[in-house]
Amino acid sequence: MDLIIGTWSFCFDAIRQKEELYRSETSCLDAVENTINQIEGDERYGPCIVGRGGPPNSAGYREYDAAIMDGRTLKFGAVTALSGDYNLADHHKMLTGEGAGQFALENGFRAECETPHQSKPVRNFGENDSKSHDTLGLIALRQKGSEIAVGVSTSGAPGKHPGRVGDSALPGGGLYANAHGAACCSGDGDEILKFCPSFHIVHLISQGMVPEEACKEVVQKIYNQNNQLEIALIAADIKGNYGACSTVRSWNDPLTQKHYEGFPYVLWTKDMTCPEIQLAPTVS
Incomplete structure (x- = not known):
């Protein structure tokens, strides 16, 4: 890989642990999926x-939502409202709920599905958790062969209604990639899906805008229309440029308890000896 970029500081350790994989000949799609x-x-x-x-x-x-997309081929796969752990987002176009679980079992995947009567014990999620809208997003780029891929995963807002699907796994909303670049986002999914921000960013990149400026333009337009919406965006182009922008004023990493004044994202490039946590510009 030439570049890996991930949403939120909590993906730092996973990216650091996968450095050997990134320096191998694995594809961008596999690197995203594996991480x-x-x-x-x-x-x-x-x-x-x-x-x-x-x-x-x-x-x-x-219930989980996840998706992955290959910019070079536009290959796309997603699962939404999936009650079970299968890791099959890249094996079909889009599957949801019981149909996704059935497809997984028919194709050799095995996992314990969850239902109201068969759910595993879960930790208690407090008031601060109920306000969380975090989505894991990852972009991988290899300029040789013009490879770029993006993936997202989320268990969704705590206490959501069964069957609720946000923006994360929707192409153009939570993620998008084509031959020019890739983008993904995190935040208030019920609102974000109205704006198709990932597609908008990649479209601007395809017109010649660098990723950070594209992220800023899209976030600013969304903020002008809804200044209460939380959104955080990352993007990269096929030339190796990257960028991010958000409306996030501050954030506490739930794993490290570290406080950030803004949206922290993780960057790794082939020239780095260790990933870096960077802060995105904040629109206000």
Whole structure:
């Protein structure tokens, strides 16, 4: 890889642990999937609203949304409202709920599904957690071969209604990639999906705008229309440029308890000996 960029500081350790993979000949698509799968499968990331340890819905069980997209081929796969851990987002276009689980079982995936009567024990999520809207997003770039890929994963807002789907796994909303670049976002999914921000950013990149300026323009337009919405965006282009922007004023990492004045994202490039946590510009 030439570049890896991920939403929120909590993905720092996973990206650092995967450096050997990134320096290998693995594809961008596999690099994104492998890193996201590692975080999804680790219950410690539950407070980040991701994976096995994430919060239950209002019926008491977890439902996951995830997606992945290859910019070079436009190959896209997603699952929404999936009650079980299968890691199959890249094996179909878009599947949801029981249909996604059925497809997984028919194609050799195995996982314990959750229902209101079969849910696993979950940690108690307090008031601060109920305000969380974190989504894990990851972009990988290799300029050789013009490879770029993006993926997202979330267990969704704590206490959401069963079947609720936010923006994360929707192409153009929570993520998008094409031959010019890729983008993904995190925040208030019910509002974000109205704006198709990831597609908008990649479209601006395709017209010649650098990723950070594209992120700023899209966030500013959204903020002008809804100044109460929380949104954080990352993007990269096929030339190796990257950028981010958000409306996040401050954030506490639930794993490290470190406080950030703004939206912290993680950056790794092939020239770095260790990933870096950077702060995105904040629109106000």
